[in-house]
Amino acid sequence: MTQEPLNFDLFEDTMPSSSPKKPPKKTGKAARQEQAAKPARAWAAAKISAMLDRLEKAYPEAHLELDFTNALELLIATIMAAQCTDKLVNEVTAKLFKKYRKPEDYARAPAAKLEQDIRPVTFYQNKARLIQKCCQQLVEKHGGEVPADLDALVSLSGVGRKTANVVLAHVFGQQTVAVDTHVKRLSTERLYFSSQSDPDKIEMDVRNVLPPARYTRGTVLLQWHGRYTCKARRPLCNKCVIVDLCPFEKKTI
Secondary structure (H helix, E strand, O other): OOOOOOOHHHHHHHOOOOOOOOOOOOOHHHHHHHHHHOHHHHOOHHHHHHHHHHHHHHOOOOOOOOOOOOHHHHHHHHHHOOOOOHHHHHHHHHHHHHHOOOHHHHHHOOHHHHHHHOOOOOOHHHHHHHHHHHHHHHHHHHOOOOOOOHHHHHOOOOOOHHHHHHHHHHOOOOOOOOOOHHHHHHHHHHOOOOOOOOHHHHHHHHHHHOOHHHHHHHHHHHHHHHHHOOOOOOOOHHHOOOOOOOOOOOOOO
8 A cells, every 4th residue: 555645734733842841741541541632633624634535545445344235134234243243244144134034024033043043143142132122123113114313223122323323324324433343442542533431432532533524434444444454453554554643652663
């Protein structure tokens, strides 16, 4: 990946002061909390745009990696994807979605049978229970349709803001921020968008940093960057297209 030279004049307000009287540099948790306390100042609009533009060039093929053809399929797949890889979920849903086509199919299925149908995924018993209850609620409260409303979605069993935001973005075309493990790690440990630990609070901080028109695409780009470059155990800083913008103090270069 070729990295374009950065015009630092765009980011004058975000660069360290040249004053010789500046206080000692803080490191570790204190530095992260101080950096994240004022994300709008640390990440000026021009800097955010530069970051997103570079990530777009680095990952032009970036997309949601769960397979689905409609709102119900994506809702079920996202519930199953909690603490599980998208690849494994796709392997399971390739058969599951041929067998279960409507909420009624999940709601009426014997619990033990549904458990076996999704057994390869993590916590399959609990997820089967949540999926079945969610689909019962869809039938009883929403006429068997997946609602295009955040409050209605999060009222369903097994559906938190992340799952709801994924569905709203990728089925209904709404601009949302879905905080998965990659977005959480980049936001709190690497890019310092947020000092929070709760995903819902992190979402609000990320919303304050990213431009609203780029919420969905920006989230997907962060997910791909976290999955393929800014990895949890050892980030590949030597291959990172935003390394000169990144405030992470433990770069691997």
